Amino acid sequence: MNARLLAAILGLFLLLGATASQASEKVRCEVLTIEASRSGQGIDPALVQHASIFQKAPFSGFDTFKLVHRQSYELTLGAPVALAMPQPLTGSLQFNNRLQGRLDLTLSIMRPQRSPILINGKATPGSPFFAAGLKSAHGRWVFGIICDRANGVVHH
């Protein structure tokens, strides 16, 4: 009887430990805030690794891509994190899942007096996804999200 009790407790601890390790899974995401415009200034050197993307639709109508802000966030599974966004926008990013090697995230962008924009992105670690099109002072906002393991390095 004692042995059964001991085994049951041990099994429970193992299961709890595994669940806790899943729940505490983290990723590190970098959010790039880019302003796209037609001001003839080219692509910001800090964005050169994305130049091939910015030359194609839907970005091909712009000739200037300026990195306005760059910030890293550590996301815990299931917990949304508020993002620093250009006024008057606010936003959050949530790590939902990791499925078949892809990180599943939800980007939420709130606009005053407008419906929020909810975007689901699935990306392999280190690969970006973009949400763009919102009006900025000189053109359009482009938000790039690149995520990787929390203890890994985000590559561009």
Place this chain on the structure above:
Amino acid sequence: MKRLPEKLLVRYHDGEIGEKDMKRVESTIQESVRDREFLEEMSRIGDLLRLMNEENLDSVSFDGFEQRVLNSLDRAQRPGFFESARVWMSEFFEHRKTVWIPTASLVGAAAAVLLVLPLVTGTVPPATHSGADVSSGIWAAAADRSPGGSEVSLMNRGQALGTEYSVLNERGEAIGVVWIDE
């Protein structure tokens, strides 16, 4: 000439008749050639049968007979493999609970951790991309399963308008872009 019944002659040959019948047979066969021939024939057959039995007995060997009998008994009484395994497992589970219960629990818990939880949560170890360190074989396997790149989708199309694009980057990976219409 009247012949004796064959049954009586057989009994005479086998020495199974009384004195009265014996005298009758003996007086008759003095005169009856066919009855004598019948008795002689019976004697010959008896001799042949006796000879055959003696030959068979001569060819029988009793060497190791006792051991063969014992072996046969042993085989007949020895339990089969499944019966032996059943008895062994029964004894093991009955008297070795302190061994098998913790072991089975540990194995079950390990199986749950390794197999069930990833299925329930729908997660697998993440992939790495080029340049990232591969810290274990599991991570490497996950990386192999999933091509690099990304995809996006607008979740609330009823409230926000947008167009989804898939753009190839310099590595040929499809990168997801959603363009929000404003």
